[in-house]
Amino acid sequence: MPDIGSLELLVAVVRTGSISGGARETGVTQQAASARLRAVERQLGLSLFHRSPSGTQPTLEGEVVASWADDVLAAAGRFRAATRTLRGESTARLTVAASQTVSAHMLPLWLVGLRRRQVDAGHTPTAVQLLSGNSTDAEMRVRDGRADLAFIESSEVPADLGTTTVGQDELVIVIAPEHVWGQSGPIAFEVAAAEPLVAREQGSGTRRAWEDEVRRRLGRDAAEPAVVLPTSAAVRSAVANGLGAAVMSRREAADDIRLGRLRAVRLVGDPVTRPITALWRGSPRDLSAVGRELIEVAVATARAEAARRSPRAR
The missing domain is CATH 3.40.190.10 (Periplasmic binding protein-like II)
Incomplete structure (x- = not known):
C-alpha cells in the first residue's frame, strides 16, 4: 500500500499534468518525485502515467487510482481532525x-x-x-x-x-490623476480590455477575474499586460507614477483614491465583481x-x- 505522501504526489501530478508541478506542490525534488511514482507503479503493478517530453499524462488506470487516492486523502484529513479533537486541540x-x-x-x-x-x-x-x-x-x-x-x-x-x-469584491480600473482617461467620461469595456495594463502575476485572483470577465463579455482575451508585478503595493506604486492603468480591488485602492494618488475610472456597463x-x-x-x-x-x-x-x- 503506498504511503500518504506518495498518494498526495500522485494526485498532484495528475492535477498539474507534470511531475515537476506535482513535485513543487508536495515539496520534493523532481528526481525524488519520479522515483517515488515509479515505486508506486511497482507496488500496485500498474502503469499509471504516459511520460513524454511534452508532459506527464495519466493512463486510464492512473486516473482511476488518483480518484481513489483522493478519497483516501480526504479520509486521512478527517482522521487528523478527529485525533486533534480527542486531544482537545480542535479550537486551539x-x-x-x-x-x-x-x-x-x-x-x-x-x-x-x-x-x-x-x-x-x-x-x-x-x-x-x-x-x-x-x-x-x-x-x-x-x-x-x-x-x-x-x-x-x-x-x-x-x-x-x-x-x-x-x-463579493468589486474590481475597478485605476489610473494616475494625469492619465488621459481621467479627462474623459466613462470608458467602454472593450477599450479597457484592449489596453495593456499593469498587472499581477499569473495565479493572482485579481488578474484571473479580470481576464475571465473579458472573455465572458467580449469572447476574446484581454490584452497582454504592459508589466507584471508581484504585489498589489507594487502595482499601486507603478500606476501612481504613470506606468499605466491597472485593475484592482476597490478595497486595495481605496486609501490611494482618497488621498488623490490614484483615480478610479468608470466603465460603461455593469461593475466587475468576483x-x-x-x-x-x-x-x-x-x-x-x-x-x-x-x-x-x-x-x-x-x-x-x-x-x-x-x-x-x-
Whole structure:
C-alpha cells in the first residue's frame, strides 16, 4: 500500500499534468518525485502515467487510482481532525491561507469578530496563523495540508475542494490623476480590455477575474499586460507614477483614491465583481468547528457591509 505522501504526489501530478508541478506542490525534488511514482507503479503493478517530453499524462488506470487516492486523502484529513479533537486541540489553533486582498483588507476584521464571538461565548480564543500569497498559493496550501482553511478572490473555484462563497469584491480600473482617461467620461469595456495594463502575476485572483470577465463579455482575451508585478503595493506604486492603468480591488485602492494618488475610472456597463470563496479539504462535514465559525463571521461581515452600501441604507 503506498504511503500518504506518495498518494498526495500522485494526485498532484495528475492535477498539474507534470511531475515537476506535482513535485513543487508536495515539496520534493523532481528526481525524488519520479522515483517515488515509479515505486508506486511497482507496488500496485500498474502503469499509471504516459511520460513524454511534452508532459506527464495519466493512463486510464492512473486516473482511476488518483480518484481513489483522493478519497483516501480526504479520509486521512478527517482522521487528523478527529485525533486533534480527542486531544482537545480542535479550537486551539487554525492555519488560514489567504490571497493578498483578503489577508490585508478583510481577514483582520474577521479575526476580530471571531475572537469577540468566542470570548462572549466563554471559549478560549483560537490562535490563528496567517499564510499570505496569491489565490493559487492559498489553494495549494489547503491541498497539501499546510493550511486548514483558505480564502481566495478568484473567479475560478476548484472542484476538488470544499467551497462556499462568503462575499463579493468589486474590481475597478485605476489610473494616475494625469492619465488621459481621467479627462474623459466613462470608458467602454472593450477599450479597457484592449489596453495593456499593469498587472499581477499569473495565479493572482485579481488578474484571473479580470481576464475571465473579458472573455465572458467580449469572447476574446484581454490584452497582454504592459508589466507584471508581484504585489498589489507594487502595482499601486507603478500606476501612481504613470506606468499605466491597472485593475484592482476597490478595497486595495481605496486609501490611494482618497488621498488623490490614484483615480478610479468608470466603465460603461455593469461593475466587475468576483466572489470571495472559502476553501477546505473534503466535504462540508470535514470543515472544522472553528473553520465553520470563521466562515460564519466572514459572511455576517460581508452582509453588514452590503447593507451599509445599499441605496436604502444611504
